[in-house]
Amino acid sequence: MKNPILVPELRSLLKKKSFRVLESFLEEGHAKEIAEYIAMLNPDEIWRLLGLVDVHRRSEIFGYLDMDVQVEMVSGVMKKHIAELLMEMSHDDRADLFLHLEKDIADRILLHLPVSERSDVINLTSYHEGTIGAIMTTDYATLNEGDTVEKAIRKIRKDAPSKETIYYIYVTDDSNRLTGFVSLRKLILARPKQKIANLMKTEIIIAFADDDQEKAARLIDEYDLLALPIVDNSRRLLGIITYDDAIDILQEEQTEDLEKLMAISGGVEEKSYLEVPAIVHFRKRVFWVVLLGLLGLLTSLIVEEFRETLEALIILTFYMPLLNAAGGNTGSQSATVILRSLTLNELFPRDIMKVIRKEFTISLLLSICLAVVTYVRVYFFPGGTTIPGQFTLINVSLVISLSVGLQVLWSTIFGAIIPILATKLKIDPATVSSPLLTTFVDMVGVIIYFSVAKLLLGI
């Protein structure tokens, strides 16, 4: 913005009743920026400001306010214009607001809405979180097959202000079944007398209201759509998802995948890091920290089992951190690559054998590299370590580097297989977090290490 008007200025302009200045401030700029500026005022002041612009712009700015502010603004004394504002809001944003209101306030406000809008809110708020139904919007434009282009454009001009998008227009029959769609671009280019039936596309990408929201977002991404129509089992049009919702979904899913991968549980918070209280952050992290801690304690039992081997050859202890790190790193790498390919639909569970073959080659190369490095370190730079008489340095070096190699080999393949198996078992593969994998790989690594030592050195 060229001339940002700050909170004290806004207040004094309101006091001085400089409505002309305020109006042009509210009309210019992106609604999101305006919302950010006025959010710092109190609800009453915001109401007075929003009263200066038409209801369309008002609802647009209102929709960009933080959910807290929105809830506070409609939860106060019932204002006449609340109903008016709500009727103008995007249907998906409105449904979201109702989900955040207290039950009695929501009911009271619903009473002030016309029956059709009321049932729209009730309907849209009834879908489970995470499904397409829960985020779709019902304010799309529709046409009939029999309409001419001329008539269609007239209709769209009339409907436009209350529609989320008019760039894709859906064609439905008498029972509201989706039969086709036409873009505004195509309408603008067509001859006025042309029939919609001859213009529309009938091969349409669709999704169902019960599908996972990520599915809708992936379709929009894959086919470069502006909007995706959502239907029920009888192909009746229920709503649409627009590209901007798709971007938000993909961002949210990415955050969720990343957090799961790093052993943070619970869904994605709506608020930002600093706004979320420490105790909530703690709750999201403690489950896995303690669980993985318990698994770590299980590892301690395994190490304990090999007490005698350890006591006989203390040098083995020095390389335990290396062994753990090597397994954890390579396992996490392959798990990450496979997980991402599964998420992006570039890889499918049926490809498991191809993955194993490929990861075998990769891990063999990696394990040779790391085993050689380890051998060089142990054999050529033994430092002050004393090797008990019954063992030779070359044997000990071989045991350690062989263990590192084996650990890399199995960890890489294991890391790659796990997300695929999870997908096959219909478990979200991201739940198999990298720390869980690392901890498990550590545990097996200890067994590999001391078993190789016992076997080759006879301790």
Add this chain to the structure above:
Amino acid sequence: MKNPILVPELRSLLKKKSFRVLESFLEEGHAKEIAEYIAMLNPDEIWRLLGLVDVHRRSEIFGYLDMDVQVEMVSGVMKKHIAELLMEMSHDDRADLFLHLEKDIADRILLHLPVSERSDVINLTSYHEGTIGAIMTTDYATLNEGDTVEKAIRKIRKDAPSKETIYYIYVTDDSNRLTGFVSLRKLILARPKQKIANLMKTEIIIAFADDDQEKAARLIDEYDLLALPIVDNSRRLLGIITYDDAIDILQEEQTEDLEKLMAISGGVEEKSYLEVPAIVHFRKRVFWVVLLGLLGLLTSLIVEEFRETLEALIILTFYMPLLNAAGGNTGSQSATVILRSLTLNELFPRDIMKVIRKEFTISLLLSICLAVVTYVRVYFFPGGTTIPGQFTLINVSLVISLSVGLQVLWSTIFGAIIPILATKLKIDPATVSSPLLTTFVDMVGVIIYFSVAKLLLGI
């Protein structure tokens, strides 16, 4: 698609010259789906098929073919219609194709393009990879401030077929400087005689061609834009980025961040996991695996330093994996949360003190939980472990659980600070991978562990 026509069918239809059937197949459905079907034919067959539809549809389908296929198709004998097709393609897709052609082929084809198109290609291919310039497109629609709505719509109808989007139209002055923009929605709603100057928005979100491509994508996401205008330092309009490009950029950046976080180096591959040769996968992973291995070997030196402590109290060895896991897990958690908040612009380096305060509270809670669990395990379930006479079980339990607590405390805070410091130092925070963090935290953890033991137990 309702009636997928498979490769052999397509071939036999081509042989039988059933052009009517093929034409309707090519016209219906999404261009991406058509491209997927015909991609399996040979270049010559694809050319013959594409010849059946008008050049607009042809270029649309062509743009969805894999880059390999595109390159093969234009690299063969120079076909007359190549120039025609290239003139109709999205300017950004076209520039991308030229970047993949061999130099002499690109030059030969360029000669067949009109001068204006030629300089467009040369211009768009001149930007550095990763910048906005390298992915923007130049086929946008423009208007003058003085145009009336009537005239504007006539102009758009004429220009539409060759424009990437006509839903946002940019207003420029005589020197091509961006002065405003107007949406097609607004144009459709306006009175025919209204002047564009009175209709357009003048407060526009813009970006520069040299900016990082991620910046453009984030702006499109944040402001729910269909397209973002890209300008030079004099505010001259150079191109636009559309929402579908933004989605692709965000996906690619996410893959890159994830791979970096998991210690996989190099950029994101254009091809899918199975298409990338094992040796390339190996190269992307080996750098960090070996480097982290070397760091792991450094840790072995540190453990070696504490040889006497270890030999005096072998039980300490058993809990080393737990200590490593606890530090790695909590450090990775906090690093992930902070990294994601930085990426989404929800957190800024100036917030560092707030982050430290918050993470201190979180880590204190986590460390108490884990220390208690550890204490219970060591003290109440000592198993067959013998503690040498000079130590008591209670002391040893205290040392181990205190070390675990301290390790969690410092790792969590360290994990949170590192991405912030990296951002301050203008290093991509994702480069500070979780395995690097884990390895470093391990190293310090060993020092903490044995120092606490030495100090409290006097060994």
